[in-house]
Amino acid sequence: SALVFNPSFTAFVDQNIINSLRFIIKLGNFSAHTNKKVAYREAVLALQNLFEFVLFIDYCYGSSYEDRTFDETLLADDTKQSISAQELTRLRGELETKSAEREALMDEMKSLQEELARLRTQNTAERSYVPHVKTEDETRRTIIDLDLKAMGWTFDVDCMREVPVIGMPSTSGKGFADYVLYGRDHKPLAVIEAKKTTVSPEAGREQARIYADCLEQMTGQRPLIFYTNGYDTYFWDDLHYPPRQVYSVFSQDDLQRIVSRRTQARTFEALKINPAITDRAYQKEAIHSVCTAFAAHRRKALLVMATGTGKTRTVISLVDVLLSHGWITNILFLADRIELVRQAKQAFTEHLPNLSTCNLLERDGSSSARAIFSTYPTIMNAIDEMKTKDGARLFTPGHFDLIVIDEAHRSIFKKYRAIFRYFDALIVGLTATPKTDVDHNTYDFFDMENDMPTYAYEYDTALAEGYLADYHCIAKLLRIPTKGITYEELSPEERERYEDAFDESEEPPETITSGEINHRYFNVDTTRQVLSDLMEKGLKIEGGDKLGKTIIFARSHRHAEHIEKEFDRLYPQYRGEFARVIDHAVKNHAKLLSDFRNPDKLPQIAISVDMLDTGIDIHEILNLVFYKQVFSKAKFWQMFGRGTRLCKDLFGAGADKTMFYLRLYGEFCVLFPESKVYREHGYGLSRRKDVWVESPHPAGAAGGRVPVRSAHGFSGIARV
Structure with missing residues (x-):
């Protein structure tokens, strides 16, 4: 179904053809998931629709196209034929074989895209095609x-x-x-x-x-x-x-x-919010704003709230209000990470103990529960697979009254558009992305003007009101990850080390692009420099003797392994326990993450790929190291939010966490050209020479900028 709605498909396929394919899909799903027989007229119409589609493909790409008419009289007279289970199994096996062959053909077709496009343009200009009208x-x-x-x-x-x-x-x-x-x-x-x-x-x-x-x-x-x-x-x-x-x-x-x-729904005139769930003024303002929007007959709301300001608590309190006022019965909470789904379900259970809940990923509760928690792929599968006791579809289009989207951004609506086409419900989106950085497609999905969410409580405001930690940004432009390696530009000594990195039977490439650095090749010197910067200049605890909890954002699992390996070489005294790779490729990542959460346990440094980018709430984090480029503003602000939470007595009795370090390695302003300059606090971000650099003076204060510190050292490369 998702393929039928793919923009590259809908852009050139006639809408009547798309509609015909939708009927085939619906009929196939109905037959497969209800075990009910397909009526003769339904089967004939599905076959006719398929005929129309194949005819359209012939019209676009065929070498000997001619207009044809579907002839039902050619169908077999024996409509009572049935296929045995054994025969069905055999046919399925053949279909799987055909699917593998199709994948190979698809790869071959990619190289023929230009020719196919030319054929389509030529044929559609010379031929005519009119779909048949149905009564x-x-x-x-x-x-x-x-x-x-x-x-x-x-x-x-x-x-x-x-x-x-x-x-x-x-x-x-x-x-x-x-x-x-x-x-x-x-x-x-x-x-x-x-x-x-x-x-x-x-x-x-x-x-x-x-x-x-x-x-x-x-x-x-x-x-x-x-x-x-x-x-x-x-x-x-x-x-x-x-x-x-x-x-x-x-x-x-x-x-x-x-x-x-x-008759059951009540107005929000005498709105009461449970202070045991949300007691902060801005959280209550957010709830009032959503209720006001719903009362004004809007069906979608978008909350922009900085990470660490309690988005989940706010939406739990909102659900409590909507339930008590008779506006909703069934809720669907969607997140793109398994850990986020677990955390949300746990929080709802804690604050709304009388609300029945179910995590679809773990089936820890009845699927008929009032609040369902799921990732996007899981709910898509559940639509067809999950049934009521009498065999009917459980998650019908109108089943949910409210859908909560955790971290709403463009890629979600693009990739999982079918979910929101299927379910009809009130929608509340949550995001930590600043309102001016929220993509216009996201605003369009929520039927809003750009930069005009339902409610916004952003980082600057939360910082000024004492709810989040400040940051100190150190940016470093590294030559090799940014510019790549060109053999001709290396010094004689560097050329020797470069050549030594390859086997004698291999010819070293003349250039290695920046895109290949930390993907196919790892610069050992750069990695050691990043690690020594962190260990020498990172924020520390225990009187300055121990580095605070740190996340290093790596480009890939192999990159993360490379970083861990170099750390152990530089700091063998920590016996391989201080810095660990924590991502989904690691077998016992849940145990490692649990230890990382614990302030009294190692590791202190988590080297991660995607897994710790969002939804991991660890108040003790003091250092964030971006050792990869980030191409999405939404993702960048999620990652930034891993360090914003306050932590009491982290540096000793009465010495709370109020600051974290943000270390950027790369040309981040190229990726985030509209990012605001933070001037309300002591450490702003200034733009200079296409990189973010540290500015030690508050806005309006005298003083200049710290120049970019460029790393030119080269001691060799490690290969994947």
Whole structure:
């Protein structure tokens, strides 16, 4: 399904073709995950849709294209054929073999992209292609009916077709609603207006509203409104929101919950926030801002809060408010790291003990719990796999009333767009990225103007109010990681060491690019310099005798291993315990991370790739070393946040942590050109010669800048 929505696919494929493929996907999922037989008409339509797609591909790339028409009479007469389980297993094996062959073909096709693009441009200019039109009855009986069956509706029981209504604006005053969905009390929950596949669903909007008016007059309950052409479905809760596109019609439970909320939901006028969860003024302001936005009929909110200011506590308190006011029942918390999911679930359980919770990754609780915690891939798989006791799909499009996105940024919405197309819910996004650095695509997703989140409490403000630690930035421009190595530019002594790094049978390359440094090749001298800088000048504890807890952000696992190896060579007295690689490639990384968290245990230095970039809350961290380039502002601020937390008595009784060191190795301002200069505190960041450099004077104070300290030493390279 995600491939069908890939921008590179949708950019040139006709929308009718995409719609046809969506039906094939839905039918396949319905059959595979319900074990129910596919109706003959459904199978024929799926085959016809596939025919249309193959015809379109032939139109674009075929050498002898001709317009063809799908002929149902060519299908086999015996529609009662069935495939045995043994035969199905054999076919699956063949399919896996074909899949491997397809992967090889895909690699081959990459080299033919330009030729394929040329063929498509030439063929589409010379040929004509018109998709076949399907009738309104065919739409209703196949595509829409499939959606209804997939959501658990039973025809002629709680889902009625062609329902007579009175009160129409016509001479007779009578009419027929295409579909009416009923609740267990036999009152109408929703009305559906169906149009032809080639007609915009908007054509049925007003007609659907009139049917809703009639049903309300007839039953005393206003139904919710859907209008669809089978492929595009719109939902209209016209008492609260404008129409919006949804994945499909909703289940009976989901519709009943929405209708019941009309009388159960209370206003936020007398909003009470539990001080045991959130007692800081800015956290309460954030909650009020979200509630105000929801009360104003907005369905999305974005909170910009610096790391260490309690984003998770704030959202827990928000959930508490929304639950107590009858606005939500089911919650989905999404994070991109397993550790973040665990931490969030633990925090919710601690502060809202009466709320049933489940971590989908560990299944530590019922999947029917009110609060579900998951990574993005896990919830995508769970949509099709997880069932209710009676075998129905558990996570229907309307199942969740609120989705919380931990660290909302562009890559999440780009990579996992299908999740947010599927679920229809209120959404609260959390991010530590400064509001001016939040990508415009993120604001667009939340239906907001650039730089205008629902609420912002940023690092500068938190620092000024005493909630976060200050930082002292030391930037160092390293020649080799930045510029690479050019043999001609090396001194005779350096050339000798360079040549010694290669086997006699190998010809040393004339150049090694900066991109290959710390990826294919490691500069030993640079690594030793980074480590000696840290050990000599890093922030220390225990009266200056011991380096404080430190994270070194490495480029890759091999790079991290190289750093650990060089540390042990430089400082053998620590017996290999002081600096350790902690990432997902290490077998016992959970135990190492637990020891790193413990202020009384080693290691003091965690050398990590991605694992410690975000969500690891260790108050004792005093030094952050960026020994890799960071290409994302969102990721940079997450990493920066690992050092911002305060820590009481870290340097002894009454000597608290109020500062951490930030050591940057590389041209970071090239990657972050819009970053602000921090001037409210003692150590700002100034721009000079394309690098961030230390400025020891507050804003407005006299004084100059510390020049960039460039490292030119070269003692050889280590190879991967």
